[in-house]
Amino acid sequence: MEERSTVRLGEVITVVNGKNQKAVENPNGRYPIYGSGGIMGRADDYLCGPDTVIIGRKGNINTPIYVTEPFWNVDTAFGLVCDQSQLLPRYLYHFCRFFDFECLNSTVTIPSLTKKNLEKVEIPLPHVNEQNNIVRLLDGIQAQIAISKQMLAKADELIQSRFVEMFGDVRDIDKTVPWHRIDEIASTRLGKMLDRKKQTGNWNRKYLGNHNVQWFKFDLSSLAEMDFAPEDQREFELRAGDILMCEGGEVGRCAIWRGQVAECYFQKALHRIRCDSQIVIPDYLVWVFKMMADAGLLVEHTHAVTIAHLPGVRLKALKVPVPSLTLQNEFAEFVTSVESLKSTTQQQLDRLNTLYASLTQRYFVL
Template sequence: MKVRLGNYIEEYSKKNKADEDIPVYSVTSTQGFCRDYFGKEVASKDKTTYKIVPQGCFAYNPSRINVGSVDWQRNEERVIVSPLYNVFSVSEELDQEYLYYYLKSDFALQRIRAVATGSVRDNLKLEMLKEFPILLPPKNDQKTIANNLDRVKRIIELRKSEIDKMNELIKARFVEMFGDVMHNDRKWECKQFSDITTSRLGKMLDAKHQTGTCKYPYLANFNVQWFRFELDNLNEMDFNEKDREEFCLEDGDLLVCEGGEIGRCAVWHNQVKKCFFQKALHRVRCNQDIILPDYLAWWFKYNCENGGFAAIEGAKATISHLTGVKMKMLDVTVPAIELQEQFADFIKQVDKSKVAVQKALEKTQLLFDSLMQQYFG
C-alpha cells in the first residue's frame, strides 16, 4: 500500500550553535555523505549555523536532490552540513536503506524534477518531499529489498574496481616503459605535435541551419571519457557531403577534449559506423611511422595528472581551453616506435579482459535497474 512519506519523516533542525568540533560533510550524487568535498574552503568559516546530522538521519541539498544528491548518515555519531541542506529523521517503521533506494529510484527522481521545476533553482523543500507517495511493505520486507539491492550494488562496485585496476596496470606499464615523459628522464627524442600529427576541431552546431535531411550521429565533449566513449543516445545533426568528408571518424583517430577536463581522450575504433564529431573535440591523426595513438593517449593522461600543461597559461595550474594552436605547439616525447608497439600490444591484451568485465558490469547494472523498477516503479 502506498502511503504519504510525510507520515514517516520529520525535520531535524538542530544547529551547531556551540561551535563544536564536529566533522563537516557534504552529500554528492555519487559518493553520498563524504568529507573534504569543499577542501579547505570551510576550514575558517563560522560553522555555528551548520546543521547537525545524527547517525541515521537523512540530508540533501534542495537544489541537487534532482540529480540524486541525498543520503542517510551512517559514518559517524554526528556530522554537520551546510545550512542550505535539509535534514530529516525517519520513524522506526521505515528502513533507512529502503528509503535511500526509493529516493534514488527513477520514480522518485522524476517526481522530484516535476515538483521542483519552476521554484528557485528547482529547489525541493522538505514539505514537498513529505507529500511523495511511497510503497511501504512490512519492515522485514523493506530490509530484504534493501539487502538485495545492496548485494547487487556491491557487485557493480567490484566490477568497476576491476576496470580501474586494469587501467592502473596500463598506467604502471606506461611509466615502467617510458619513465617520466613530462620531464623526459629517459631522454627520448622530442617532436612538436604538429610535426607528427594532423588535427582539427569538429563541426560547430548551428541550430538555424539544421534541416534534418542529412542527420548523422556525432561525438560531443561528454561522449569522450578517458580511454572509452559514452555512446548511449548519441545526438545527431546535419552533415552535408562536404562535412562528411571533413568531419568523418576513422579507425585509430584520437579524440581529445578541448575544454572541460583538458586533454581527456580516447582512441576511436569504429564503434559506430558513419560517426562524426563536434567542435568541442579535436580529431588527431597520428603519423604512425613515428607515434601511435595508444601511446599518445596515455601521454596526454600522464601530463594531465602531473600538471604537464600548466606552462601553457603561465602560473595557472590548469588551462581553460586546449585550442588547436596551443595543441599544435606541444612538445611530445617520442620513444622508439618498437617500444610504442609493445605498449599498444599490452593495451590490447588488457582490453580483452576489460571487455569481459565490462559486459559483466552491464549485465549486473541491468539487473539492478530491473530490481529498482520492480520495487519502486
Template sequence: MSMKEGWVYRKWIDVLTIINGRNQKEVESKNGKYPICGSGGIMGYANDYLCPEETVIIGRKGNINNPIFMNQKFWNVDTAFGLVANTTYLLPRFLFYFCKEYDFERHNRAVTIPSLTKKDLYDILIPLPSICKQETIVTKLDKLNEILVKKREQLKELDRLGQAIFYDMFGDLQSNICNYNIESLNDIFELITDGTHQTPTYTIDKDNGYKFLSAKDVVSGSIDWTNVKYIPHELHEVLYKRLAPRRNDILLCKNGTTGTCALVDTDEVFDIYVSLALLRPYAKYNPIYLVHAINSPCTKMQFNDALKGVGVPNLHLGEIRRVKIIVPPIDFQNHFERKVIGIESQKQKIKQSIVEVQQLLDYTMNKYFG
C-alpha cells in the same frame, strides 16, 4: 503503483522525522569528529552533529534528487534535510532505497533553483511491507550494490596495472630519461571545453530521457554508467547542439576527483555538466596513450597546483590547457596501446558485467518501489 499484498501506505510524517540543516560555521573544525554534509556529500568536518547514524540525506535546495545514506553521525548544512526513520515501522536502508527511486522533482516549488519544503515531504506516501520483508528487500539490494562496488574495485586495479606499464615504458615528466617531446594539452587537443553551466532539470524517465554525466561518473580512468542522471529530450536537444561528445573524446574532472580522466569508448549519446571538461585530440595522437598520460602522478601534481577556489576546488579550462605531458613518437604510443590492450579488454568485460548487474538492480528497485 499497485498495492502489494501485505503492504500499507503511510505518510512520511507517521514514520520518520525530518531534521533541518544549519549553518556549519560555528562547528566547523579541521580536526572535527563528525562529517559536514550537503546534498552532494561530505564538505568538511565539525565538532558537533545534528543527525544520528543511519540517516538519509536529501537536498532541500539545488540537488534534490541525490539521496545519500550516512552510517555515522553528521552535521547537515542548511541546504540539506536529514531523514531519520522510526524503526518501529521503517528500516533506514529501506527508506534510502525508496528515496533513490522516488522523483522529488514533483515537489519542486521553485522556478530557478530546485527546492523542497518539509511540509510537502511529510505528505509523501511510502509503501511499507512488514519489517521482516523490508529486511529481505534491503539485503537483496545491498548485495547487488556490493557486487557493483567489487567490480569497480577490479577496474581500479586494472587501471593501476596500466599505469605501471606506462611508467615502465615512458618514466615521468621530471626525469624524461628518453628525451621525449613535452607538449601542452592545448597543442594536443583540437577542442578543450566544458559541459553546460546550466543547472539541469532531471527526469526519471530513462526510456525517453538522455544520459547526463558529471564528475561523479568518471572514476579511476573509466566512465561509470551505473548511476548516471537523465535529462529530458528538450534539454538534450539544446545541450547536444552546443557540444556532442563522441568516441575517443576524453572526459576530465574539473572538481571532485580533480584531474581524473576517462576515454569515451562508446557511441552512446549523452550530455555533460560543467564539472567535466571534454578534450578532443588531434588525429595524430593515440587516445589510449593520452588517457594514461593525463592520469599519471606527474600530471595529477600539475592539476593540484592549478586548483582554483576556496570552497570546492575547481580546475579552470585555462589551467587544463597549460598542463604538459610526455609525448613519445606515435609508433611508441601505439606500441603502448598494444601492451595494454589485454587490460582494456578485461576492463570492457567488467564494464559489461557492471551494466548487467545494474540492470538487475534497476529491475529489482522498480519491482519494489516503481
C-alpha cells in the same frame, strides 16, 4: 512478496531540519557536518543519530546519503529519522534513491524541497521482515556495483603505473628518449565549423562534437548531423586509428576512432590527429596525452580568456616523448589486455545497474 500497504513519509519518519554549524564547528570535532553534497567539516555536537538518511533541502535534492554515525546537518539538508518499528532506515534509503525528488522542486532557480512536501511523499510499506529481505538484496547488489566501479578505476591506475614503469614520469622522461613536435609525427586538423545559415540538408552527415569524446571512448548515443559537401567529406573524414582530441573544455581529452560509425565526420571543437605509423602509434600517443593532461602539462600550451583552448598552432608545436615502436607496441598490448578486462567488468556493472533499477521499480512503484 506479501501485499504492501502505503503510507506517507510523515507518518513513519521525523524530518530534522538542519542548522547553521558555526556554534559547534571544530576541525577536531567528534561528529561530521553534512550538507546536501556530503561531509563539509567536523562538529562538537550532533542533530541526528546514527542510521539516518540525508536528503538535500536546497541544491542537490536527488542524491540521498546514508549516515551510520551521529552527525550535524546544515540548513541545506534534511535528516530523515525513521520510526524503526515501522520503517527500516536502509529500506528508506533505497526508496529515496529510487524516488525522483525533482518532481517536488518548489523553485525555478536552485532546486529546493519543503518539509511539507517531503512528508506527503507516499512509500510502499511492507512488514519490517519483508523490508529486511528487500534491503539485504538491494544492499548486496549495491556492494557488487561498488566493487565493479573500484575494479574499473584500478584498471586505469594499472595502465598509468605501467606507463611510468616503461617510460617514466612525463614531467621528467629520460632525455635519451627523443621528443618530437606533434607536426613531426602526425597530421592535425581542426573540425568543420557549424554554420546554421549555410545548412541545406542536401549533404547531411553524422559528426562528432566535443561532448561525444570522452577519455579513451566515445559517447555515440546522440550524434548530430550537418552538411558535409563532397569536398568537406574528403577534408573531414574519419579513419580507423584517428585520434579525436577536445580543443576546449577539458583540453586534451581524447579517444581513438575505430570506425564505430560507418561514415562520420567531426566538428571544429575537435582536433583530428592522424599518426605517422612509421614513428608513433595512436594507442601509445593517447596515453601520453592523458598523462600530460593529468600532470597539468597541456595547460601550459592553452590559450585562455574564460575557457581554456588548445589552438591548432599550439597543438602542432606540442612536444611529446616518442620511444621506439617496439616499446610503444609492447605498451599497447598491455593496454589491450587491461581494456579487455575493463570491458568485461563494464558489462557486469551494466547488468548490475539494470538489475538494481528493475528491482527498485518492482518494490517501490505504487
